[in-house]
Amino acid sequence: xxxxxxxxxxxxxxxxxxxxxxxxxxxxxxxxxxxxxxxxxxxxxxxxxxxxxxxxxxxxxxxxxxxxxxxxxxxxxxxxxxxxxxxxxxxxxxxxxxxxxxxxxxxxxxxxxxxxxxxxxxxxxxxxxxxxxxxxxxxxxxxxxxxxxxxxxxxxxxxxxxxxxxxxxxxxxxxxxxxxxxxxxxxxxxxxxxxxxxxxxxxxxxxxxxxxxxxxxxxxxxxxxxxxxxxxxxxxxxxxxxxxxxxxxxxxxxxxxxxxxxxxxxxxxxxxxxxxxxxxxxxxxxxxxxxxxxxxxxxxxxxxxxxxxxxxxxxxxxxxxxxxxxxxxxxxxxxxxxxxxxxxxxxxxxxxxxxxxxxxxxxxxxxxxxxxxxxxxxxxxxxxxxxxxxxxxxxxxxxxxxxxxxxxxxxxxxxxxxxxxxxxxxxxxxxxxxxxxxxxxxxxxxxxxxxxxxxxxxxxxxxxxxxxxxxxxxx
Amino acid sequence: xxxxxxxxxxxxxxxxxxxxxxxxxxxxxxxxxxxxxxxxxxxxxxxxxxxxxxxxxxxxxxxxxxxxxxxxxxxxxxxxxxxxxxxxxxxxxxxxxxxxxxxxxxxxxxxxxxxxxxxxxxxxxxxxxxxxxxxxxxxxxxxxxxxxxxxxxxxxxxxxxxxxxxxxxxxxxxxxxxxxxxxxxxxxxxxxxxxxxxxxxxxxxxxxxxxxxxxxxxxxxxxxxxxxxxxxxxxxxxxxxxxxxxxxxxxxxxxxxxxxxxxxxxxxxxxxxxxxxxxxxxxxxxxxxxxxxxxxxxxxxxxxxxxxxxxxxxxxxxxxxxxxxxxxxxxxxxxxxxxxxxxxxxxxxxxxxxxxxxxxxxxxxxxxxxxxxxxxxxxxxxxxxxxxxxxxxxxxxxxx
Numbered sequence: 034x035x036x037x038x039x040x041x042x043x044x045x046x047x048x049x050x051x052x053x054x055x056x057x058x059x060x061x062x063x064x065x066x067x068x069x070x071x072x073x074x075x076x077x078x079x080x081x082x083x084x085x086x087x088x089x090x091x092x093x094x095x096x097x098x099x100x101x102x103x104x105x106x107x108x109x110x111x112x113x114x115x116x117x118x119x120x121x122x123x124x125x126x127x128x129x130x131x132x133x134x135x136x137x138x139x140x141x142x143x144x145x146x147x148x149x150x151x152x153x154x155x156x157x158x159x160x161x162x163x164x165x166x167x168x169x170x171x172x173x174x175x176x177x178x179x180x181x182x183x184x185x186x187x188x189x190x191x192x193x194x195x196x197x198x199x200x201x202x203x204x205x206x207x208x209x210x211x212x213x214x215x216x217x218x219x220x221x222x223x224x225x226x227x228x229x230x231x232x233x234x235x236x237x238x239x240x241x242x243x244x245x246x247x248x249x250x251x252x253x254x255x256x257x258x259x260x261x262x263x264x265x266x267x268x269x270x271x272x273x274x275x276x277x278x279x280x281x282x283x284x285x286x287x288x289x290x291x292x293x294x295x296x297x298x299x300x301x302x303x304x305x306x307x308x309x310x311x312x313x314x315x316x317x318x319x320x321x322x323x324x325x326x327x328x329x330x331x332x333x334x335x336x337x338x339x340x341x342x343x344x345x346x347x348x349x350x351x352x353x354x355x356x357x358x359x360x361x362x363x364x365x366x367x368x369x370x371x372x373x374x375x376x377x378x379x380x381x382x383x384x385x386x387x388x389x390x391x392x393x394x395x396x397x398x399x400x401x402x403x404x405x406x407x408x409x410x411x412x413x414x415x416x417x418x419x420x421x422x423x424x425x426x427x428x429x430x431x432x433x434x435x436x437x438x439x440x441x442x443x444x445x446x447x448x449x450x451x452x453x454x455x456x457x458x459x460x461x462x463x464x465x466x467x468x469x470x471x472x473x474x475x476x477x478x479x480x481x482x483x484x485x486x487x488x489x490x491x492x493x494x495x496x497x498x499x500x501x502x503x504x505x506x507x508x
Numbered sequence: 509x510x511x512x513x514x515x516x517x518x519x520x521x522x523x524x525x526x527x528x529x530x531x532x533x534x535x536x537x538x539x540x541x542x543x544x545x546x547x548x549x550x551x552x553x554x555x556x557x558x559x560x561x562x563x564x565x566x567x568x569x570x571x572x573x574x575x576x577x578x579x580x581x582x583x584x585x586x587x588x589x590x591x592x593x594x595x596x597x598x599x600x601x602x603x604x605x606x607x608x609x610x611x612x613x614x615x616x617x618x619x620x621x622x623x624x625x626x627x628x629x630x631x632x633x634x635x636x637x638x639x640x641x642x643x644x645x646x647x648x649x650x651x652x653x654x655x656x657x658x659x660x661x662x663x664x665x666x667x668x669x670x671x672x673x674x675x676x677x678x679x680x681x682x683x684x685x686x687x688x689x690x691x692x693x694x695x696x697x698x699x700x701x702x703x704x705x706x707x708x709x710x711x712x713x714x715x716x717x718x719x720x721x722x723x724x725x726x727x728x729x730x731x732x733x734x735x736x737x738x739x740x741x742x743x744x745x746x747x748x749x750x751x752x753x754x755x756x757x758x759x760x761x762x763x764x765x766x767x768x769x770x771x772x773x774x775x776x777x778x779x780x781x782x783x784x785x786x787x788x789x790x791x792x793x794x795x796x797x798x799x800x801x802x803x804x805x806x807x808x809x810x811x812x813x814x815x816x817x818x819x820x821x822x823x824x825x826x827x828x829x830x831x832x833x834x835x836x837x838x839x840x841x842x843x844x845x846x847x848x849x850x851x852x853x854x855x856x857x858x859x860x861x862x863x864x865x866x867x868x869x870x871x872x873x874x875x876x877x878x879x880x881x882x883x884x885x886x887x888x889x890x891x892x893x894x895x896x897x898x899x900x901x902x903x904x905x906x907x908x
Contacts, residue, residue: 396760404760426659426766429711430651441711444651446890448762456759466711471662 035145036187037322038152040333041082042296043074043177044283044340046461046502047347055350057166060258062174062284064347065160067356067436068460068480071098072108072491074177075156076115076479080419081334082154082179088116091181092150093123097137097157097288101128102489104208112156114382115479115491117416123150131204131254131314133157134178134288139320141182142191152183159287164212165354172257173213174284178292188331189299189308189322195237199316201225204256226256226313231267233317234309241321245269248321249306252276252294254313257285282341288314295322297337302328335499343502345461352438368486379414384477384493386453387412395453415451417477418493422449424473427459429466443469447495461496474498513782518603518746519736520728520899522551525859528724528847529693536568536621537577539725543852544578544617551729551739558729559611560584564598564618565851566591574617589851591886592798593751593895594618595726596854600749600897602730612731618856619725620849649800650718652888654710657803659766661712664818668712674821675802676703679716679844682799685831686841688871693722693847717802722847726855728862736902742866747879747898748785750778758890769804771894772811772885779881779896780813788813792898793877794836794864796857798885799843808883809837812896831872839864839872857882858897865901877901 050061065074075096083091094116096109109124127133127140134157141153158177163169203225206213215221230253238244245251251274255261258280265275276294279286286293291312298308306324311317335343347353379385379399386397392406395415402409427445435442435458443459460480462469475495482492524546526539534542548555555578563574563585571587574580590597595618602616661671680700686692698716706715736743752774758764776788785791795814799805809820814835815828823829829837840846840860843853861880863869879900886893 394761400760404755404757405763425762426655426662428651428654428658428713429708430654431708431710432648432650434648441708444655444710446655446759446766452762454758454760454762454764466668471658 034187034190035142035184036182036190036325037180037299038183038187039082039084039086039181040296040299040336041078041080041179042293042335042337042340043077043081043158044337045069045074045175046343046345046499048344049350049353050346052346052348053350053353054348058171060171060281060284062171063176063282064353064357065175066461067439068482068494069175070102070481070489071100071158071160072102072111072489073479073481074160074175075108075112075158075179078158078177078179079112079116079154079156081336082181083116084334086181088118091118091122091152091154093144093153094118095125095127095137095141095153095155097127097133097155098159099128099131099133099206099288100160101126111382111491114378116154117383117385117418118154123153131288131290132312132316132318134292135310135312135318135320138180138182138292139191139194139318141180145182145184152181155180155182157289157292159289161287162212162357169213169215172280172285174279174286176283176286176289176293178289178296180292186327187325188328189302189324192307192321192323193237193241194318194320195233195240196318197229197233197236197316199229201315204314222256222260226260227264227267229317230264230311230313234268234311234319237319245274247307248274248309250274250276250298250302250308252291252298252308252310253278254291254311255280255285293337299324299328300333300336300338304328339500339503342504343499345502355438356436363484363487363489366485368484368488369490371488374488381492383416384418385414386417388415393452395449395451397453397455417449417453418479419477420449420451421474421476421498422447422495424469424471424475425454426471427469429464445469445495447475458494459496460494514603514607514749515747515782515784516745517607517733519731519733519743519902520746520858520862521731521736521739521743522547522549522553522729523727523859523862524550525691525726525856526724527691528722528849528856530623531723532623534723536573536619536725539621539723540574540577540617540619543619543725543727544615547615547727547729553613553729553739555580557613558583558615559613560605561615561617562586562588562598562602562605564588564595564616564854565620566594567620567622567851590895591893592800592850593854593884593886593893594851595856596858596882596884596895596897597751599728599730599855599858600751600895602728603746603749606730606732612735614730615727616730616855617725617727618852618854620851621723622721622849623723649888650710650713653801653803654713656766656807656889657712660803660807663765663767666821671821672704672712673700674824675712675717675806676700677824678799678802678805679703681830682838682842682844685839685872686845689841689846692841692845693720694841694845713801713803719800719843720845720847722849724847724849724852724856726852726859728855728858741902743902744862744865744899745902747900748779748782748896750775750782750894750896752778752894754887754891754893756891764890766889768807768811769885769889769892769894771892772808772883772896773894775894775896776812776883779898783898785898788881789815789835792835792879792881794839794861794874795881795883796838796840796842796860797883799838800848800885802844804885805837805842808885812881812883831874836874839869839874854882854884854895854897857884858899861899865899
């Protein structure tokens, strides 16, 4: 039986909302911080999806996004090394349409069904930009979802799907554009989304001799809150059948929108539930999942619930504008050496250190001569990205080479609980010294460190344990 | 294992040092020439008397610019780089060149031209990630040393409000000493309030906890001890040279604390042993130490045995390291106010010790000093390079 084995999600900590100066929308939306992007969110969701599972048994990764970091360079390979998968795996990027997230999921299921792989990881993430201050800017949010697809222990199976391809300029971005284009709104909505989706979903029901009442939950993509509600109504869905489309908390996350809703639906699912996923963009994909008995024993990690609850209202829209629209420049300045990035893949991307087989000392960066007992070449590789630790000493750096809104930066020495010490930046932190005490527990997070030479340079930072951001009353 | 001893084998017979600062009107060559010719004149020698030279610089990565600047004619020149201990290490190797009997008269010269870079500070803070060549997450030197300050406060139970005034006293002392020194980069005295209220750099270190970034050059003429008398009576004798290089133990190992700097301890131990020093606080008259940041000077007091562990704040409060204290620390103003052209600083420190031994330190003169120490610490706490040099008066030759 092929289907979803595990799921995960990521929502950036920062939200624009009521407390944000200069933010006009009544809704909150989640925004990737200056050191986050489509890649880092995908990796975070993938790690949330995998948890303690053996990463060596994953046979591939499909990376879906319309905002991948490169036009020419595979994102799936970068995500795969960050997640620390094997090398002999299938990798592919799915892009260019908001249907690519659900498309990748279906392709992964087909791949496993075809016997090309036993387990595949898929990620869907997006960081789309609207014209600053404009309507799309208020609607678009950032986020990611990930699924592990396999042929055993599945919690949901793909029961049916129906796809229609439809050539249309309603939302698009040319190869040189930064912001999403759109056309005259009434036409876009009424001739596009509102006409196409009911028609395709109707055809799906007709094909499989089903009706809306057979469905437990619908993960319905929506261009925006109003149009989403209108289409849900047109489909004849009762309110309790409609999965929260996240417009008031996260925003429209593009290719991740339907996958993130699917994660939410699975978090509350019971055996036998039927979850209908509807993705839209240059056509429409309708995919039906049925939840299995295995869901009762399934323990999600943070998924959507924890990520939604853990948040920080960003104080100022102008600052958001600064990091979202300027910090992405890779073309100016020098970049890291390609040879170093290639040589140090385990060290940089997988955050692998070494453990001395003679004295047992964990060390990072990876060493050949032990930092403690000086034994030579007696090391085994040791992954540290999933290890927690504590602050040994730290500083608030008021002159750090980071964007002004991140100052004071926190730079610190981390003592991992498993042994080993290294120097890191602390991100997603509060700016006061008493908020980052010596001894505070932290976890690792994959981030964009610096850009230059055309290269988005990724590495790891540490952050306070995400749950500490959940407001007390919501705990 | 051979344990050689440099004590009383090598003499300094001439030194030169330019005014440190933002020397916009001087090239690196200009400063090398000014430092070298002051040293030649002081030693009473001609350029042609120099048989070999060791050139210290972190930014100028060749020895040849020294030959070009001074027109040293096909002499052996070695460029030395050892972080903030660069000039001291040039001096150390020059001492070995003489002590080995290979040369009679040599020069060590350090020079740094930092202010043509178009940036303040020493840079850093852009932050690469991972890889041998990219592995410093962020933050300039002020960040690295603030890590030590925070850990020190944690270990010894100091609050910011209690600790900051102690750090401020270091800055106030060094600025006062610098105000008496016409060659210092910054020659104004400051108050404790100014130091405490200065803009924050890396908590708890503010602007006045950080040393100056300067251009500068300093030079020493070195000869064999038995030849020194033929040049002058008031030469100084090298009593010990220590150098220790860390292997990033504190960056990678949880069993290394960050409230001391092991390279300093080890370099001090080597130099004390060579010089026969048992109680440095009592025996040494003055010390030029690497106060790149106020916290560094504080920790050095403990690392060099000038105070017991954890007691440096008390000693500082009691004024024991003031110009007229038990042991004058940084009588010339230190890196804090004399400035820190990296590859020149070690020789600038020796310049002060040399002048103090000769009684030529003007308003900063200590009463009859016989033994002085210089110390450098390069790179960041947890690793780094420590160097200690001890020099004494010529007539202390029998001192043991």
